[in-house]
Amino acid sequence: MKKFSNTIKITSSALLALCMVFLMSACANSNSQPEQSQTTEQTTVQPTTMSEEEINDQKLDKFISNMTLEEKVGQMFYVRCPDEDAVKQVSEYNIGGYILFGRDFDGKTKDEVINDIQSYQDEADIPLLIGVDEEGGTVVRVSSNPNLRETPFLSPKDTYSNGGWDAIEQDANDKADLLLSLGINVNMAPVCDMTSNEYGFMYDRSFSSDVDMEDRYVRTVVETSKAKKLGTVLKHFPGYGNNSDTHTGIAHDDRDYSEFENTDFKPFYQGIESGADCILVSHNIVNCMDSEYPASLSQKVHNILRNDFKFDGVIMTDDLIMDAITEFTGDEAAAVTAAKCGNDLLCCSSVETQYPAVLEAVQNGEIPESQVDASVKRILKWKQNLGIFNIDTYQKKVRTTEPTDVVVSEE
Numbered sequence: 223m224k225k226f227s228n229t230i231k232i233t234s235s236a237l238l239a240l241c242m243v244f245l246m247s248a249c250a251n252s253n254s255q256p257e258q259s260q261t262t263e264q265t266t267v268q269p270t271t272m273s274e275e276e277i278n279d280q281k282l283d284k285f286i287s288n289m290t291l292e293e294k295v296g297q298m299f300y301v302r303c304p305d306e307d308a309v310k311q312v313s314e315y316n317i318g319g320y321i322l323f324g325r326d327f328d329g330k331t332k333d334e335v336i337n338d339i340q341s342y343q344d345e346a347d348i349p350l351l352i353g354v355d356e357e358g359g360t361v362v363r364v365s366s367n368p369n370l371r372e373t374p375f376l377s378p379k380d381t382y383s384n385g386g387w388d389a390i391e392q393d394a395n396d397k398a399d400l401l402l403s404l405g406i407n408v409n410m411a412p413v414c415d416m417t418s419n420e421y422g423f424m425y426d427r428s429f430s431s432d433v434d435m436e437d438r439y440v441r442t443v444v445e446t447s448k449a450k451k452l453g454t455v456l457k458h459f460p461g462y463g464n465n466s467d468t469h470t471g472i473a474h475d476d477r478d479y480s481e482f483e484n485t486d487f488k489p490f491y492q493g494i495e496s497g498a499d500c501i502l503v504s505h506n507i508v509n510c511m512d513s514e515y516p517a518s519l520s521q522k523v524h525n526i527l528r529n530d531f532k533f534d535g536v537i538m539t540d541d542l543i544m545d546a547i548t549e550f551t552g553d554e555a556a557a558v559t560a561a562k563c564g565n566d567l568l569c570c571s572s573v574e575t576q577y578p579a580v581l582e583a584v585q586n587g588e589i590p591e592s593q594v595d596a597s598v599k600r601i602l603k604w605k606q607n608l609g610i611f612n613i614d615t616y617q618k619k620v621r622t623t624e625p626t627d628v629v630v631s632e633e
Contacts (some may be wrong), residue, residue, distance in 0.1 A: 402450060415428050435487070456489075457501070
């Protein structure tokens, strides 16, 4: 019995010791658990979700990387539609778009205009920007043809005088409906210039010399057009003021920079905020910004748009055939200089000479190919926003025609 009792004591002691070891071990594990958990949390890589914009950027980058240099340079040309061989020129230079003038509409029926424009689009690998100046008043390329509209559009001033802001909005809607029905996807408007000089070149084309009125006008036109998927172009940056006509010669602007900040810049800010995808730069030499180069050829002026305005849309030149440019520099040099200083779209009337010059400048390194890629990306984004270019559909089209040459990522 005594022996049995001793056994029980020994067993109990052993059990007690085991319990103590177990408890100490549990405490130790409990104390170390948060540290292990914390370490795990620090080393775990959380999956990232890309935004739609980031995904689209990747698709565009890949798409552009598969384009030839000739195709990329061609996208930068926004060409005055020629009288002859307009269809041939589309594929010959891989152009980004055509701008149409009164001669392209004179005497034609609606069906004839539609068929002409469709023939250009059918020839294009990447859908074209088809633009026109349909400001109203003195600049009416389309509505001046009675086959296309019973009466030409009134000037913005007269439209407002007749019906106020409701009339301005209705006017923008009517222009969008007419242009889009013909296959035109860009209206080279609104005019953002302000001038108080009734004898000035831009007076009849401008809406108001009052900043608040001009801001509201620009906002109404841009937002109304954008809702219809009609492209708009804010012009003529940095503001024309009372300067002379650059179609016929060089114009110098001697105003202080503060005047631009207080007046001329504001409608452009408003247009950007309202969603405009493109800004056209004038040929004026604005001394307070760059006394050496016209604004359209000035790196300094383009830096204002990119750095101060934070504008990442398409920047376009005014027509490079204007006397203000041809007097300043040669035809070929103008296109190269315009591309070098930061223009994405080169508005031109002589693509047959200007395209080879720009292509050569990229090939010899004078213009970085990376800069061309950035311009093409902005142009393609604009085409996406207008609903004329679908990158996924286009990739499928290329895969069926050239399956061995195109590598398509699986998204």
